[in-house]
Amino acid sequence: GGCNSTATLLNSMKAAILIQRWYRRYIARLEMRQRYTWNIFQSIEYAGEQDQLQLSSFFSFMLDNFTQLNGNGPDLISHLLDPVVDPWSDRERQTMFEQITVPESYSGPHLTFPLTVSHTNALLSAFKEQQPLHGRYMLQLLHQTKKLLKQMPNVIHLSTPYAKEITICGDLHGRLDDLLLIFYKNGLPSAETPYVFNGDFVDRGKKSVEVIILLFAYQLLYPDHMTLNRGNHEDHIMNLRYGFTKEVMQKYKTHGRDILLLVQDVFSLLPIATVIDNKVLIVHGGISDMTDLYLLSSIERHKVKTDCKPTGTVDPVFPQGQPESPRCRSRGQDHGNTPKKRRHLTRQGSSSSSSSSSLCSPRGSSRLTLCRCLSPSMLSPTDNLQVVDLLWSDPKSQPGCSPNTFRGGGSYFGPDVTRRLLERHGMTLLIRSHECKQEGYEVCHDGQVITIFSASNYYEEGSNRGAYIKLGRELVPRFFQYQVSRNTRKLTLTQRVNVAEGSAVRAVQEKLFSHRSELMAAFQQYDTSNSGCISVSEWALVVESVVRLDLPWRTLRPRLARLAPDGSIDYQSCFEDMGPGQPIPQVTPNLAETLYRYRTDLEIIFNIMDKDHSGQISIEEFRQTWHLFSAHLGVEVDDRAIDELAKSIDFNKDGSIDFNEFLEAFRVVHKLDVKDQQQG
């Protein structure tokens, strides 16, 4: 009857509301987890970028203190930090490259210049088949690119061709799959399909080499329809840390060094901004309240080799005109001002046009205490700052402009800063990249700023989409999204969050492990009754102050540490899931942790030391490098312990160390998860 159905109706509605409410609560929790997972990845990423101050200052320390470690001749380190004025003229270099022989057995593409479409097609096919490009062609390609870029201004002006659209892509970070997907969906670069790539082509992903080969090749083929902006990762110090250098050295055993030197020049010659129709500004990072487009058009951009500070020791041997450079404020390390016997090097090359200029500011220091490492031929600090701002800044939602302490360089710029700059130049839109966004793009500042990011699954499988923008005559952006996926099955939000979160939590666990001794010491200070437990607040306090990452520790706590029955935290449980791969009995926990913490840096250093790329270094070299490194860090490690360690690592007792095995021995392996952290 009627009464019955009304009752049922009410019940259905209530039931529906209940289900909706319950489900929304679940989604809110997922979003929360997604958000803090994101925070974790970003914090670790940016903290890592700051840590490289450590690395580059170590290199300078090595230069200062190197005795005859490797015999004669300057090595890659010195080349990378202080490249010599290239004695070869362009013409001579060209001939040199042409004389490199390509073996009969090589089955990859052969390039001749000027390039044609058949060359780029050959490159595409080759890379899809995992066939690399020979070093000779790589060098020639880079050489030609350098010549082309030299003719370009700092700021490229484009106009939207009649009835065609310009495609604008963001960070690729060595993800060849994403680039190929873009080409597939959107079309290959051509007069009909012009492209702008907004920086950060290399680092992090495994195919940076292939990515830049394609980008440079298309640029040579269609210089008017292919524009490449410089990003903050087009910088050799960043490349040392974030994988590009290593990738080149691994893929090009004979010519790697030459390639890296040439790449350095090419990167510094990339334009720093693009303007479309005088209305749309495209830069990699962003702007600041000091940004001056007229000034930017006039500076000598190739003098900005790197945005990162080399070091801070004073050297009286410097030629005239080189004032003292301030200490680089790395984490707690402060080094004595006593330069030892200086290795006779190309340091005098500070008058060369290719010396590194320094820009990166350590966290917390004011923007104006940046680069004071001047030399007559480098850019002035204010000019340097202009470039840093373009490549490193991030937008913020509240008005004003402040130093970007998160990244250690550039600014946070508010909507008022954007409005003012755009008005001043009669522009309507700022397109930038630099930040990973879950949907591949994000609009802010009342529609005046668009962030575009083209590396999908950047942090982890399923973490985010990639996107690109198409812009036609009316200058109304259209967004296109995609996601490269190894699975054919679409992951649900729940699954994506679980995967990404798992990965992020593992990264945090590793951080905790690498600070284990410090953490334990601090925990024990609070644990007055020696019960093995402290309160949640105390735990959070200790962890935050030791690890120095701004993360939601309390929210993360359930994934990181176990609770005792009384609600306090069993702090030992933080380290439970992790253990060293192979136990090395002589090694004290301290050493293991330190090595683990700096393993990325060590890997880089070893790669550089391994001159013939054989994967082996002598025990002597290992000893000396480790001594230097620990001296530099101010870490107390017993000399004897290092020697014992060196001997024990040399498993076959032939006097040399396969350092891959060495690193493996210290790689911390999850007891539960033996899966390699390799990404495709």
Next chain:
Amino acid sequence: MAEDKESAEAIVSEVHKKIRAAFDVFDHEFNKTVDVREIGTIIRSLGCFPNEGELHDVIAEIEEEEPTGYIRFEKFLPTMTKVLMERKFRPIPEDLMLQAFEVLDKQKKGHLELEELTKYMTQEGEPFTQEEMEEMLSAAMDPDKNLIFYKDFVSMMTVDDPR
């Protein structure tokens, strides 16, 4: 008694810290403000289930006189503390959830058809958006049969929720 007062204070202090932690996740500029649109997420993540109407009331209470689009922590904290201490908008127990689904499953089949669930979720109560509907279906629905086995679904969701 003094002891009770101390433990009451300790409880409030813990509640404050929880609220602070949740708030901080969304405080992107580190200036103790969050976008008002995130308030729903924050509140729900703290274990409370206001419906949309209740949520609007809470927001009205904590907004500035002249709404700026941002909520300041100083205003959020006392209101949220009260909500948590009074156990307002309490969580829904699993068996009640099951009952709710069973009410919709009029023929007592043990599952819901795609069209059935969609109709209820997008037309009744506080309707889902298309996006919300799609997301729920991707998690709840057996793609081969287009059926929602709600018992499994409810257990799965509850397991996923470590508290």
